[in-house]
Amino acid sequence: MQVVTDNIGFLLGGLLVTLELTALGFAGALLLGTVLAVFRVSPIPPLRVAGTVYVEVLRNMPLLSLLVLFVFGLPDIGLTFSLFTSAAVCLAAFGAAFVCEAVRGGINTVAVGQAEAARSLGLTFTQTLLHVILPPAFRTMVQPLVNIFIGIALGSSLAAAVGVSELTNRTQVLNLQSAQAVVLFLVSGAMYLAIALLGGLVGGALERRLSVRSR
Amino acid sequence: MRTTIRRFLAALATVTFMVALASCADSGTAPPLPGSADTSRYDAVIAASPVADPAAITPGSWADKVRQRGTLNVGGTDAGPLFSLKDPATGKVTGFDAGLSQMLAHYITGKPTDNTALTITTVDTRETLLENGTVDAVFATYTITPQRAAKVAFAGPYYSSGDAIMVKADNTTIRTAADLNGRTVATQANSTAVLALQKAAPGANVLLFQEDAQCVAAVQQGRADAYVIDQGILISDASTNPAVKVVGEPFSTEPYGIGLPLNDPTAKAFVNDWLEAIYADGSWANLWKATIGTVVSGDPPAPPAIGSVEGS
Numbered sequence: 001m002q003v004v005t006d007n008i009g010f011l012l013g014g015l016l017v018t019l020e021l022t023a024l025g026f027a028g029a030l031l032l033g034t035v036l037a038v039f040r041v042s043p044i045p046p047l048r049v050a051g052t053v054y055v056e057v058l059r060n061m062p063l064l065s066l067l068v069l070f071v072f073g074l075p076d077i078g079l080t081f082s083l084f085t086s087a088a089v090c091l092a093a094f095g096a097a098f099v100c101e102a103v104r105g106g107i108n109t110v111a112v113g114q115a116e117a118a119r120s121l122g123l124t125f126t127q128t129l130l131h132v133i134l135p136p137a138f139r140t141m142v143q144p145l146v147n148i149f150i151g152i153a154l155g156s157s158l159a160a161a162v163g164v165s166e167l168t169n170r171t172q173v174l175n176l177q178s179a180q181a182v183v184l185f186l187v188s189g190a191m192y193l194a195i196a197l198l199g200g201l202v203g204g205a206l207e208r209r210l211s212v213r214s215r
Numbered sequence: 216m217r218t219t220i221r222r223f224l225a226a227l228a229t230v231t232f233m234v235a236l237a238s239c240a241d242s243g244t245a246p247p248l249p250g251s252a253d254t255s256r257y258d259a260v261i262a263a264s265p266v267a268d269p270a271a272i273t274p275g276s277w278a279d280k281v282r283q284r285g286t287l288n289v290g291g292t293d294a295g296p297l298f299s300l301k302d303p304a305t306g307k308v309t310g311f312d313a314g315l316s317q318m319l320a321h322y323i324t325g326k327p328t329d330n331t332a333l334t335i336t337t338v339d340t341r342e343t344l345l346e347n348g349t350v351d352a353v354f355a356t357y358t359i360t361p362q363r364a365a366k367v368a369f370a371g372p373y374y375s376s377g378d379a380i381m382v383k384a385d386n387t388t389i390r391t392a393a394d395l396n397g398r399t400v401a402t403q404a405n406s407t408a409v410l411a412l413q414k415a416a417p418g419a420n421v422l423l424f425q426e427d428a429q430c431v432a433a434v435q436q437g438r439a440d441a442y443v444i445d446q447g448i449l450i451s452d453a454s455t456n457p458a459v460k461v462v463g464e465p466f467s468t469e470p471y472g473i474g475l476p477l478n479d480p481t482a483k484a485f486v487n488d489w490l491e492a493i494y495a496d497g498s499w500a501n502l503w504k505a506t507i508g509t510v511v512s513g514d515p516p517a518p519p520a521i522g523s524v525e526g527s
Contacts, residue, residue: 071438080438083438160404162425163429165423172338172405173409175338176406179362
């Protein structure tokens with residue numbers, strides 16, 4: 001346990017990087033994923049196809065492959081991003097495919113009659129989406145989005161494999177010095193657990209606030 | 216019907232995209248890695264190594280358990296060039312560490328082949344797998360340190376290596392470890408090279424990657440200024456890759472030991488006796504020639520004295 005208390009600052013620094021990666025990755029995934037979902041439900045076929053291809057490629061590829069391609073493949077065509085940026089972009093791009101499907105699923109739970117009513121009132125596609133469809137749809141998306149948040153938080157540990165000095169990477173460094181694998185990975189595992197539980201708590205609170213009280 | 220067609224088109228587009236990606240990446244064909252070719256010389260060295268006198272194996276001891284089982288459960292890797300690398304075509308693991316594990320198994324069981332069962336260990340799992348008895352011995356460029364010696368017993372050292380520096384072929388500014396201060400230096404996450412580096416160049420910004428190939432790519436692509444790891448591995452990489460070079464002499468000493476369970480004192484004494492035997496009859500030097508000697512020029516070095524470092 002002494003190895004943890006002696007290096008707590010180093011570990012917490014790694015936790016901070018993990019939190020940053022998670023926050024940036026999830027925020028990016030939310031933005032891009034929502035845009036993609038709009039593509040997939042839009043009346044314009046090329047956009048629908050683009051959205052579908054994106055989701056099928058990114059969702060069906062291991063995140064580690066994506067990271068390795070991004071970090072070691074792109075420099076070969078002259079594009080070099082910092083390791084942190086690369087990891088954040090990959091997490092966002094990967095998460096976006098899942099967010100897209102969660103948002104689309106949420107949209108599909110709103111009865112078609114609602115959209116028809118909105119259109120018969122003269123609302124445009126954008127207005128229908130923003131004012132009629134998305135508000136109730138968001139309620140059903142909360143839990144799937146919490147799952148995606150947890151997926152991104154835990155997935156950020158793969159960034160250790162491409163040299164980002166986040167929590168898992170720092171745990172490995174400390175283990176090299178001290179040979180205390182069990183203690184170290186228990187502690188870092190507990191930190192990931194805390195992030196995931198926190199995400200679940202926020203999601204639960206959000207869901208309660210958004211729920212429609214039965215009258 | 217329409218959705219079926221659309222799904223089919225989407226799948227088609229996806230596959231096309233992946234194939235296109237793969238064909239882009241295929242442009243630089245990698246040369247064959249050392250060790251993946253003819254292994255007859257290597258096999259001969261193992262077959263010629265000594266076999267223990269059955270009377271020397273005390274009933275109930277560590278070695279006796281291995282002999283009864285017929286295979287030595289080895290902890291190691293299959294992705295370490297020169298030391299323990301698997302040939303994907305034949306499934307055979309060869310290298311200096313792999314060869315020693317096969318020699319030890321030969322010594323105990325008398326079988327020259329199929330005498331080991333490899334469990335892939337990482338730096339994160341080695342001590343734990345020895346402590347809980349999953350593996351009998353760890354051969355994994357396992358540097359002997361006092362911290363590790365508190366958890367496992369080390370036979371050896373059986374090889375003394377050192378970390379050296381790899382840079383881009385056109386780099387002229389990095390010559391010694393001191394030049395690494397203020398630079399970005401890549402190394403493997405599972406190697407004690409990071410500790411040697413922190414000691415020799417405390418001002419270096421360290422990047423930890425999972426594999427050797429990634430560290431080389433990081434240097435080649437300019438993401439890191441240098442790559443620090445065991446000199447033999449660097450020489451092996453540079454021998455197949457003209458874009459990088461190895462500079463200077465090793466700046467650290469890495470005594471490699473064989474990790475053994477701490478709770479069975481018969482193991483360490485037995486393995487040390489075996490090491491003395493293969494030092495004496497030349498098997499150790501022959502194995503060096505068949506593995507590390509294929510990329511490092513000159514005669515085999517003198518093997519390190521058993522028990523000569525702290526923790527062994």
